[in-house]
Amino acid sequence: MQTRAFGLTGLHVTPLGFGAMHLNDDRVSEAEAGHLLNAVLDAGVNLIDTARGYGHSEARIGRHLAHRRQDFLLSTKVGYGIPGHADWTYGCILAGVDAALTRMRCEHLDIVHLHSCPLATLERGEVTRALEDCAAAGKLRVVAYSGENAELDFAMQSGRFDAVQTSLSLCDQGNLPERLAALRARGLGVIAKRPLAGAVWQQTQRPEAFAEGHYWDRWQAMDLGEAPEGLSWNEVGLRFTAHCPGVSSSIVGTNKLAHFLENLAWVQKGPLPPDLVATLLSAFQSHNQDWFGLI
Numbered sequence: 009m010q011t012r013a014f015g016l017t018g019l020h021v022t023p024l025g026f027g028a029m030h031l032n033d034d035r036v037s038e039a040e041a042g043h044l045l046n047a048v049l050d051a052g053v054n055l056i057d058t059a060r061g062y063g064h065s066e067a068r069i070g071r072h073l074a075h076r077r078q079d080f081l082l083s084t085k086v087g088y089g090i091p092g093h094a095d096w097t098y099g100c101i102l103a104g105v106d107a108a109l110t111r112m113r114c115e116h117l118d119i120v121h122l123h124s125c126p127l128a129t130l131e132r133g134e135v136t137r138a139l140e141d142c143a144a145a146g147k148l149r150v151v152a153y154s155g156e157n158a159e160l161d162f163a164m165q166s167g168r169f170d171a172v173q174t175s176l177s178l179c180d181q182g183n184l185p186e187r188l189a190a191l192r193a194r195g196l197g198v199i200a201k202r203p204l205a206g207a208v209w210q211q212t213q214r215p216e217a218f219a220e221g222h223y224w225d226r227w228q229a230m231d232l233g234e235a236p237e238g239l240s241w242n243e244v245g246l247r248f249t250a251h252c253p254g255v256s257s258s259i260v261g262t263n264k265l266a267h268f269l270e271n272l273a274w275v276q277k278g279p280l281p282p283d284l285v286a287t288l289l290s291a292f293q294s295h296n297q298d299w300f301g302l303i
């Protein structure tokens with residue numbers, strides 16, 4: 009698969025990445041997790057995204073992919089959940105990076121995000137300094153922020169982050185067009201998370217999860233009807249996000265190999281026709297004032 013420059017970091021990422029959050033699911037056996045992770049790399053995708061908070065996900069990546077660590081870029085998120093350290097402190101970040109290295113059985117991480125810390129924490133600066141110190145020590149390559157709205161603006165304008173991870177989908181377009189253009193102009197790598205909006209269009213009732221529930225409400229309000237002929241909303245949604253100018257990689261979450269391969273084929277079909285993109289932008293823009301980015 010062709011790669012894109014990850015901002016000015018010097019890294020190159022595939023336009024489709026693998027969101028490994030769903031590897032936390034106990035219904036996925038260890039053998040299935042190992043098969044899926046290896047199949048993702050065998051298919052040519054080079055970015056895997058996980059987080060401290062995704063249960064078994066980091067450990068499974070370590071168990072099944074440590075032997076081929078040179079084949080992919082590893083992205084994770086820290087800031088909380090380390091025994092003996094208060095969340096969102098200098099020590100918690102340092103220990104979080106060390107814990108991720110141990111769990112994932114490797115000597116360096118490629119992209120490490122502060123995982124949605126609040127604005128006041130970002131402004132205090134110590135957690136950013138901790139990530140910078142880990143980068144200086146060779147434990148990680150790219151200092152990144154994951155989040156939305158005012159926090160994301162602060163992170164971008166601080167000049168201390170080389171990349172961000174942020175929500176972008178048919179139902180979460182608040183970063184378009186200005187913020188995405190500004191991120192691009194500043195040379196930041198951009199990972200689009202939740203690129204399918206949890207695929208709410210295929211649900212039969214409102215999901216209970218916070219973001220997906222809101223995406224469901226938005227989708228009803230956008231009232232786009234049937235997918236254009238010959239396409240599904242999954243394909244439209246993914247091609248919309250993956251080919252937004254400024255997006256480096258889109259990390260769809262799935263624990264089904266067939267879905268992953270389908271996503272790969274869709275991304276490789278390229279951008280949607282411009283008139284369809286205009287319709288999708290306009291369906292969101294009529295509500296844009298109230299529809300903030302969802303973490």
Ligand SMILES: NC(=O)c1ccc[n+]([C@@H]2O[C@H](COP(=O)([O-])OP(=O)(O)OC[C@H]3O[C@@H](n4cnc5c(N)ncnc54)[C@H](OP(=O)(O)O)[C@@H]3O)[C@@H](O)[C@H]2O)c1
Nearest residue numbers: 027028029154201202203204205206207260261262263267
């Ligand atoms: N930084 C953060 O705070 C944050 C927050 C949320 C997510 N993330 C990252 O973003 C990734 C993606 O987020 P997400 O999983 O919440 O949302 P998503 O990628 O927008 O949607 C995932 C949903 O889409 C379905 N799906 C995927 N491919 C499909 C296909 N080809 N056909 C039908 N359904 C398909 C999945 O179900 P199946 O399992 O059935 O395929 C799953 O229910 C996560 O894995 C994580 O890495 C980061």
